[in-house]
Amino acid sequence: MKIPLVEPGTIGPCPVAPDALQGITRQQTNPARWNGAGWQDFVAALRAADVELVESVVACGVYATDAGGTAYGMPHGVVIARDAGQVSRLLKTAQACRVPVTVRGGGLTTEGESVAFGGVLLDMSGMSRVLTIDANALTVRTEAGIYWHSLAEELRRENLDYLSAPLNLTSSVGGTLGVGGIDVNSARLGCSADQAVSLQVVTPTGEIVECSDTENSELFQRVILGYGQFGVITEATLRIRPYTPLAMHYYYYSSLRAAIEDLQMLDRNDASDYSGILTIMDCAVNLLVAFDSDEREAAFRKHWESRLRGHGEFGFALCMLGHYAVRPWKLGEALYLLQRKQAVFPEFRRPEYLRAGKMHDRSVVFSRAVWKHWGSRQMVIPDLATSADKFIAAVERGNAICRKYFRHYTLYCVGIKLRPEHKPHYEMSCIPPDADGWAYGCEFEPMIEGEVYSRDHFQAFKNAIYDIGVDLGASYYRFGGMMKGYIRRVFGDAVVDRHLALKRRADPAMILNRDVIF
Amino acid sequence: MYSRAMPREFPACSGCGLCRLVCPMWRDHRDPRFSPEGLAKALQSGATALELAAPLAACSLCGACDPVCPEGIDLSGMIMDLRSRLPRRAELAALQAKLAQAAASAKAPAAGALLLPGADLRANPSLLARARTLLGLRSADDDGADIALALETGGDIDPARRRQLLGRLDGRSLVVGDGLLLAALRRWLPAARLHSLGEALSNLVAIRRRLASADFYVIEARAYHADYERLVVHYDRLRADTGCALNLDLQRIAIPALTRSLTRKSAPLGDEDVTQVRWMLKGLAPRRIVVESLADRAAFERACDIPVLHLAELAEDSMMKKETPHACG
Ligand SMILES: Cc1cc2nc3c(=O)[nH]c(=O)nc-3n(C[C@H](O)[C@H](O)[C@H](O)COP(=O)(O)OP(=O)(O)OC[C@H]3O[C@@H](n4cnc5c(N)ncnc54)[C@H](O)[C@@H]3O)c2cc1C
Ligand code: SF4
Ligand code: SF4
Numbered sequence: 001m002k003i004p005l006v007e008p009g010t011i012g013p014c015p016v017a018p019d020a021l022q023g024i025t026r027q028q029t030n031p032a033r034w035n036g037a038g039w040q041d042f043v044a045a046l047r048a049a050d051v052e053l054v055e056s057v058v059a060c061g062v063y064a065t066d067a068g069g070t071a072y073g074m075p076h077g078v079v080i081a082r083d084a085g086q087v088s089r090l091l092k093t094a095q096a097c098r099v100p101v102t103v104r105g106g107g108l109t110t111e112g113e114s115v116a117f118g119g120v121l122l123d124m125s126g127m128s129r130v131l132t133i134d135a136n137a138l139t140v141r142t143e144a145g146i147y148w149h150s151l152a153e154e155l156r157r158e159n160l161d162y163l164s165a166p167l168n169l170t171s172s173v174g175g176t177l178g179v180g181g182i183d184v185n186s187a188r189l190g191c192s193a194d195q196a197v198s199l200q201v202v203t204p205t206g207e208i209v210e211c212s213d214t215e216n217s218e219l220f221q222r223v224i225l226g227y228g229q230f231g232v233i234t235e236a237t238l239r240i241r242p243y244t245p246l247a248m249h250y251y252y253y254s255s256l257r258a259a260i261e262d263l264q265m266l267d268r269n270d271a272s273d274y275s276g277i278l279t280i281m282d283c284a285v286n287l288l289v290a291f292d293s294d295e296r297e298a299a300f301r302k303h304w305e306s307r308l309r310g311h312g313e314f315g316f317a318l319c320m321l322g323h324y325a326v327r328p329w330k331l332g333e334a335l336y337l338l339q340r341k342q343a344v345f346p347e348f349r350r351p352e353y354l355r356a357g358k359m360h361d362r363s364v365v366f367s368r369a370v371w372k373h374w375g376s377r378q379m380v381i382p383d384l385a386t387s388a389d390k391f392i393a394a395v396e397r398g399n400a401i402c403r404k405y406f407r408h409y410t411l412y413c414v415g416i417k418l419r420p421e422h423k424p425h426y427e428m429s430c431i432p433p434d435a436d437g438w439a440y441g442c443e444f445e446p447m448i449e450g451e452v453y454s455r456d457h458f459q460a461f462k463n464a465i466y467d468i469g470v471d472l473g474a475s476y477y478r479f480g481g482m483m484k485g486y487i488r489r490v491f492g493d494a495v496v497d498r499h500l501a502l503k504r505r506a507d508p509a510m511i512l513n514r515d516v517i518f
Numbered sequence: 519m520y521s522r523a524m525p526r527e528f529p530a531c532s533g534c535g536l537c538r539l540v541c542p543m544w545r546d547h548r549d550p551r552f553s554p555e556g557l558a559k560a561l562q563s564g565a566t567a568l569e570l571a572a573p574l575a576a577c578s579l580c581g582a583c584d585p586v587c588p589e590g591i592d593l594s595g596m597i598m599d600l601r602s603r604l605p606r607r608a609e610l611a612a613l614q615a616k617l618a619q620a621a622a623s624a625k626a627p628a629a630g631a632l633l634l635p636g637a638d639l640r641a642n643p644s645l646l647a648r649a650r651t652l653l654g655l656r657s658a659d660d661d662g663a664d665i666a667l668a669l670e671t672g673g674d675i676d677p678a679r680r681r682q683l684l685g686r687l688d689g690r691s692l693v694v695g696d697g698l699l700l701a702a703l704r705r706w707l708p709a710a711r712l713h714s715l716g717e718a719l720s721n722l723v724a725i726r727r728r729l730a731s732a733d734f735y736v737i738e739a740r741a742y743h744a745d746y747e748r749l750v751v752h753y754d755r756l757r758a759d760t761g762c763a764l765n766l767d768l769q770r771i772a773i774p775a776l777t778r779s780l781t782r783k784s785a786p787l788g789d790e791d792v793t794q795v796r797w798m799l800k801g802l803a804p805r806r807i808v809v810e811s812l813a814d815r816a817a818f819e820r821a822c823d824i825p826v827l828h829l830a831e832l833a834e835d836s837m838m839k840k841e842t843p844h845a846c847g
């Protein structure tokens with residue numbers, strides 16, 4: 001897309017996707033925008049409580065949209081989180097004045113959940129320091145606004161690493177613990193939310209509470225995977241591990257079904273430390289398998305590698321050559337594949353991240369590639385999470401939807417190991433209720449490729465994917481892709497009403513992250 | 519598709535936040551307004567340069583944000599452009615005029631490769647002499663110090679003066695001490711063979727063989743980020759060959775020792791500089807710190823008691839006469 005030049009001091013083209021009806025001045029995209037009643041009284045009360053609030057366009061403009069780039073909304077003012085006491089004073093005042101507070105970590109949601117449609121935007125990135133690292137107990141205590149990547153930078157100084165985090169450098173710990181957090185090692189280690197040992201939470205009424213599985217466990221269960229409904233996570237204690245570089249292997253498939261079956265076979269047998277699927281096209285599928293140690297890699301080679309049906313890069317290139325040689329009318333497709341391979345593959349082999357054949361700093365490699373080759377001002381990534389046996393159906397149906405709406409798209413599939421003792425956390429979350437052992441997530445990512453699509457086009461696409469979830473009784477592997485309108489359809493009235501009653505009790509004025517779930 | 523040769527502008531910012539991860543200004547403030555993302559987003563919302571004066575002044579122009587931006591926005595260029603729209607301190611304009619006057623009366627250099635030392639190295643004649651000998655280069659009397667100052671502080675660059683400097687340098691092989699000037703020369707003289715002082719010295723055998731695994735090697739951030747794709751490979755090799763630790767983060771972006779901004783440039787080194795140096799050294803116990811830039815040396819000397827050497831000081835004295843014209847020549 002050609003983005004026109006703009007002079008500083010003038011408002012440029014709106015950064016979010018256009019409406020289908022062109023030529024209409026941008027409106028906030030959420031019709032339920034808070035109307036600002038009593039704002040000035042609130043501002044005065046906040047100042048009296050010694051909480052700094054910024055109202056300038058310079059401060060508010062940063063938050064006009066989220067990574068999805070289809071929601072648009074402006075807060076009335078911004079508070080940069082500095083400590084739990086300040087967050088507590090903010091929430092107490094907001095509760096009394098009935099002013100909505102939207103919490104933002106990395107802002108990587110795609111449905112506008114971290115966009116404030118009026119009220120206060122609480123930016124957690126101001127609380128982003130590591131507090132203590134316990135190398136013996138293998139835990140870290142950190143402020144929750146920290147980006148996973150910044151946490152990794154600190155841990156690496158002690159040759160340590162986090163367990164699992166989104167393949168995305170700028171998602172925050174607090175934002176992720178509330179939504180899930182899936183990594184390519186989640187089939188073995190579970191989601192990021194499973195790594196939390198304890199949290200400091202500021203409740204919607206402003207109490208500062210420490211919680212864990214043994215202390216204030218009910219609050220802990222609701223806040224983990226709770227989409228920011230039951231409190232602001234201000235600090236977290238997380239499990240960590242010694243750092244290891246990875247031995248990566250890539251297998252290429254022309255059948256998505258075969259690749260998924262092999263992925264699930266590896267997961268069931270604990271055959272690898274990392275596993276996931278990334279597609280370039282439906283007929284060009286990459287199964288990624290990686291290992292933390294030489295022993296695990298050797299065991300895989302001995303017992304499991306021969307059972308995989310994928311090819312090496314050279315073998316797959318020959319297959320594709322044969323495939324397209326007899327289908328000359330598909331030359332365009334072949335060229336796209338080649339061009340994509342040439343652009344993306346070197347990204348995963350940059351010499352500065354490879355030492356003695358091992359990949360160092362995988363999250364940097366993956367995340368930079370994601371933003372460079374898939375990122376744009378619109379990132380529409382609806383996803384589905386299902387039980388293992390429904391997964392192939394979900395993916396194949398989702399693929400058919402992608403084909404209908406976009407020329408090219410990518411799929412990213414990964415397993416999520418479930419922890420039976422965490423069942424209470426999983427209720428009404430990204431983990432589908434019928435999953436046992438593992439859940440599987442697939443995200444459907446259209447390639448925008450410089451095209452301009454209207455918000456309505458994106459929305460229709462997302463609805464069609466979510467409809468599959470409703471139909472299959474699935475969930476959504478993170479709420480970065482789920483819309484409020486689907487919550488009741490997915491989880492049913494009984495569960496949602498129970499959670500709503502809990503929310504009303506915890507947040508009488510319904511100020512915290514409202515309109516996201518309820 | 520953008521390319522680094524055709525950088526994009528702030529309307530392209532998607533808000534991915536990758537630039538924050540590497541920005542020392544953001545690390546210091548932990549407030550999105552003090553980040554390249556915050557600047558780009560504020561501009562998208564119609565902010566003027568004047569409204570952004572505080573972060574514009576706080577930016578150290580380290581250039582770390584440029585190579586990480588997936589949209590290929592020339593962020594440090596954007597900041598320099600915005601600075602040029604702000605009112606300028608009178609003493610900076612006077613200093614620039616004085617430097618320009620000195621440059622105008624400088625002799626045109628004889629043909630051949632040249633060293634443009636930059637203000638810091640020029641202020642240390644013995645080290646400059648050492649660098650010159652090691653590299654086998656003459657140093658230019660007119661090293662563009664006035665233009666480097668203008669780039670940093672948002673001053674106007676007189677087109678005639680720019681032509682004069684470029685006329686003196688065009689077609690040569692150049693080793694440039696000032697990172698900002700080096701980045702500008704890359705744009706202005708696309709055909710010239712340009713190297714930073716750090717790259718040129720670290721290419722010398724006499725220096726390489728004196729680097730060891732117990733050394734902490736501090737890359738000068740501005741020059742490195744201005745030619746990131748090429749230099750990331752150079753320094754990766756340096757690390758592999760010598761075993762020394764580098765001031766690179768997990769993204770292979772150089773952590774600058776100095777977070778000194780325009781506003782604090784002439785002030786004494788402060789606590790934030792000490793914090794930055796401590797962060798750089800966290801988890802390391804080097805025997806020596808080797809710096810490419812003299813400005814970085816001062817920061818380390820203030821914050822720790824580990825010996826700090828400039829790269830040019832590494833070579834044995836006996837080597838000073840033997841070294842033949844350098845590898846970049
Ligand atoms: C390019 C891209 C790639 C992605 N890759 C992955 C991936 O590999 N795996 C994966 O799991 N996800 C992925 N995601 C989704 C995204 O990373 C997750 O949703 C992420 O964990 C959100 O973190 P955040 O800090 O950005 O949260 P935000 O988007 O800021 O917030 C998420 C929700 O939590 C609330 N919230 C934020 N901080 C707090 C807090 N401290 N306390 C309470 N509530 C809070 C917000 O109000 C919002 O409702 C990707 C997204 C994008 C755009
Ligand atoms: S040049 Fe350096 S200090 Fe300035 S915005 Fe970029 S990263 Fe931050
Ligand atoms: S890295 Fe570039 S696109 Fe991303 S937030 Fe910063 S300026 Fe914007």
